Amino acid sequence: xxxxxxxxxxxxxxxxxxxxxxxPASVVKELIENSIDANAKVIxxxxxxxxxxxxxxxxxxxxxxxxxxxxxxxxxxxxxxKAIEDIYSINTLGFRGEALPSIAAISNTTLRSRISGNxxxxxxxxxxxxxxxxxxxxxxxxxxxxxENIFYNVPARQKFLKSSQREAALxxxxxxxxxxxxxxxxxxxxxxGKVSLKTFSTEKVFDTIRTIYGKNTSDNIIKFEKxxxxxxxxxxxxxxxxxxxxxxxxxxxxxxxxxxxxxxATAVESAVKSFYMINKYPFFVLxxxxxxxxxxxxxxxxxxxxxxxxxxxxxxxxxDAVHEAMRDSLRGSFEFEIEQSxxxxxxxxxxxxxxxxxxxxxxxxxxxxxxxxxxxxxxIKEPFKNKEIIVTKALPTIEKVxxxxxxxxxxxxxxxxxxxxxxxELYLIDQHAAHEKILFEKYTKEIKENEVSAQILLTPExxxxxxxxxxxxxxxxxxxxxxxxxxxxxxxxxxKLSEVPNFLGxxxxxxxxxxxxxxxxxxxxxxxxxxxxxKIASLSCKAAVKANDVLxxxxxxxxxxxxxxxxxxxxxxxxxxxxxxxxxxxxxxxxKRIQ
Ligand SMILES: Nc1ncnc2c1ncn2[C@@H]1O[C@H](COP(=O)(O)OP(=O)(O)OP(=O)(O)O)[C@@H](O)[C@H]1O
Ligand SMILES: [Mg+2]
Numbered sequence: 001x002x003x004x005x006x007x008x009x010x011x012x013x014x015x016x017x018x019x020x021x022x023x024p025a026s027v028v029k030e031l032i033e034n035s036i037d038a039n040a041k042v043i044x045x046x047x048x049x050x051x052x053x054x055x056x057x058x059x060x061x062x063x064x065x066x067x068x069x070x071x072x073x074x075x076x077x078x079x080x081x082k083a084i085e086d087i088y089s090i091n092t093l094g095f096r097g098e099a100l101p102s103i104a105a106i107s108n109t110t111l112r113s114r115i116s117g118n119x120x121x122x123x124x125x126x127x128x129x130x131x132x133x134x135x136x137x138x139x140x141x142x143x144x145x146x147x148e149n150i151f152y153n154v155p156a157r158q159k160f161l162k163s164s165q166r167e168a169a170l171x172x173x174x175x176x177x178x179x180x181x182x183x184x185x186x187x188x189x190x191x192x193g194k195v196s197l198k199t200f201s202t203e204k205v206f207d208t209i210r211t212i213y214g215k216n217t218s219d220n221i222i223k224f225e226k227x228x229x230x231x232x233x234x235x236x237x238x239x240x241x242x243x244x245x246x247x248x249x250x251x252x253x254x255x256x257x258x259x260x261x262x263x264x265a266t267a268v269e270s271a272v273k274s275f276y277m278i279n280k281y282p283f284f285v286l287x288x289x290x291x292x293x294x295x296x297x298x299x300x301x302x303x304x305x306x307x308x309x310x311x312x313x314x315x316x317x318x319x320d321a322v323h324e325a326m327r328d329s330l331r332g333s334f335e336f337e338i339e340q341s342x343x344x345x346x347x348x349x350x351x352x353x354x355x356x357x358x359x360x361x362x363x364x365x366x367x368x369x370x371x372x373x374x375x376x377x378x379x380i381k382e383p384f385k386n387k388e389i390i391v392t393k394a395l396p397t398i399e400k401v402x403x404x405x406x407x408x409x410x411x412x413x414x415x416x417x418x419x420x421x422x423x424x425e426l427y428l429i430d431q432h433a434a435h436e437k438i439l440f441e442k443y444t445k446e447i448k449e450n451e452v453s454a455q456i457l458l459t460p461e462x463x464x465x466x467x468x469x470x471x472x473x474x475x476x477x478x479x480x481x482x483x484x485x486x487x488x489x490x491x492x493x494x495x496k497l498s499e500v501p502n503f504l505g506x507x508x509x510x511x512x513x514x515x516x517x518x519x520x521x522x523x524x525x526x527x528x529x530x531x532x533x534x535k536i537a538s539l540s541c542k543a544a545v546k547a548n549d550v551l552x553x554x555x556x557x558x559x560x561x562x563x564x565x566x567x568x569x570x571x572x573x574x575x576x577x578x579x580x581x582x583x584x585x586x587x588x589x590x591x592k593r594i595q
Pocket of ligand 2: 033034093099100
């Protein structure tokens with residue numbers, strides 16, 4: 001065994017700093033949280049080179065007393081708690097008194113601040129934990145902090161940083177989450193001199209979601225809300241159209257603190273599963289408010305996790321809130337539950353029911369919450385023939401299996417819905433959703449097999465992009481190409497679109513391509529090809545389908561026959577039902593012929 005050394009203060013401070021400051025984004029998070037705790041209404045963030053070179057946060061909050069400015073940088077210097085009991089009734093984001101000393105230990109930090117009532121403010125400069133000066137300065141009300149050269153004195157940590165673009169993206173991500181949790185505060189983020197995010201003070205989370213994620217997202221979200229004795233939950237959950245291949249678009253805020261929580265994510269995902277069965281993760285923004293004594297926030301150095309006193313109760317509250325909201329939003333003008341009829345129609349025999357893995361002590365087999373879901377369909381039962389066909393994944397025969405009986409077309413309603421019948425059942429088909437789904441399956445198959453048939457445009461579309469969008473275009477160039485969009489570079493930040501998929505027709509190509517780019521951008525760089533292709537395909541198919549078409553009987557029959565043999569004819573690419581049905585018995589009940 002080697003001899004024991006007692007570490008000097010500088011070394012131990014650097015080690016302690018590592019717990020709080022992992023990367024520039026953690027500095028930004030801590031500093032914004034301090035501004036929020038100081039009641040700021042406006043918070044501006046500027047970064048250079050992914051924050052590693054320079055971070056500046058300006059707020060118009062309460063400021064720091066001149067006599068306290070040095071204490072703010074002392075380990076355990078905090079104005080937020082006095083004793084350990086206080087953290088169980090905490091309503092600030094900070095409480096450890098560790099962030100500022102940790103940040104100052106590994107960077108060149110300058111902070112200036114002025115409180116109301118004082119004409120003059122004070123400024124402190126610290127390099128690698130050593131105070132350089134404290135002086136009086138003229139400055140506006142509130143606090144400005146500049147953090148330069150992060151990890152300049154801990155080269156080992158620098159190596160773990162990603163490219164400055166990646167680091168900037170991580171900063172942008174954390175600013176977005178903090179902005180979502182604090183709709184009343186205006187945030188502005190500038191990266192290398194360009195504004196990359198700007199939110200406006202509003203009372204409504206919905207508005208902030210729209211500002212951050214855009215219209216396509218806010219058009220596809222459903223509000224939920226529920227309360228019980230110890231907690232209340234509210235927020236928005238997305239439909240299938242905006243679900244994604246990763247959990248990036250899920251935000252959980254507990255008492256307004258952004259945290260990662262598996263239990264809550266599982267509760268939302270389980271609730272959503274009965275409405276759209278796709279292997280993607282739902283978008284959601286969820287706020288859980290509960291009495292601080294029922295949670296422990298002091299279980300993680302960056303406060304990114306919490307522990308609940310009663311996991312089961314939290315799970316149930318979240319599950320019920322989301323489930324009820326989804327169910328209500330899907331309830332159509334018919335009184336019977338569409339959800340039920342779609343599930344009946346899509347009758348499959350799951351090989352075995354699998355229970356969702358719930359963390360900790362949640363008991364899934366307790367009666368009141370059944371969160372079973374079906375395994376991928378390996379055995380398909382044709383409901384009308386009562387015959388089972390076993391289809392293994394590799395067999396192409398899956399396409400040949402009709403998923404519902406041959407239908408006799410009765411007519412068309414509102415130039416939008418096909419009315420048809422088979423046996424004792426009435427079927428209503430949303431012709432646009434059905435058409436979209438047929439195109440979607442065909443197109444995604446063509447992409448997979450590298451056989452997209454494209455049309456050459458007589459006049460190519462020249463599109464000028466912002467430099468940010470151009471980066472995304474370059475990143476996704478190959479994906480666009482194999483999806484049938486042939487593009488060439490055409491001068492600085494400008495591209496020329498000369499071929500598009502055949503079925504697309506001639507929509508507003510420029511706007512359409514920009515919306516593809518916008519959507520890819522929102523998916524982020526980390527997504528798989530499949531998720532990106534699915535996005536392009538669902539956008540394209542939506543664009544290709546015309547609304548309100550009068551169809552001939554032949555056209556209606558052809559549409560239904562195409563639909564019958566799809567892999568999944570029952571849902572459109574955005575997860576909405578394509579077919580609903582009603583049995584004779586249901587009719588007779590409605591007309592009170594039978595009880
Ligand atoms: N932007 C700010 N405006 C006003 N006061 C601030 C600001 N930033 C920091 N302070 C003061 O400095 C103190 C130390 O900040 P620091 O972030 O180190 O600790 P904390 O926020 O109390 O706890 P934590 O380590 O959990 O973040 C705070 O308690 C607060 O009084
Ligand atoms: Mg703090």
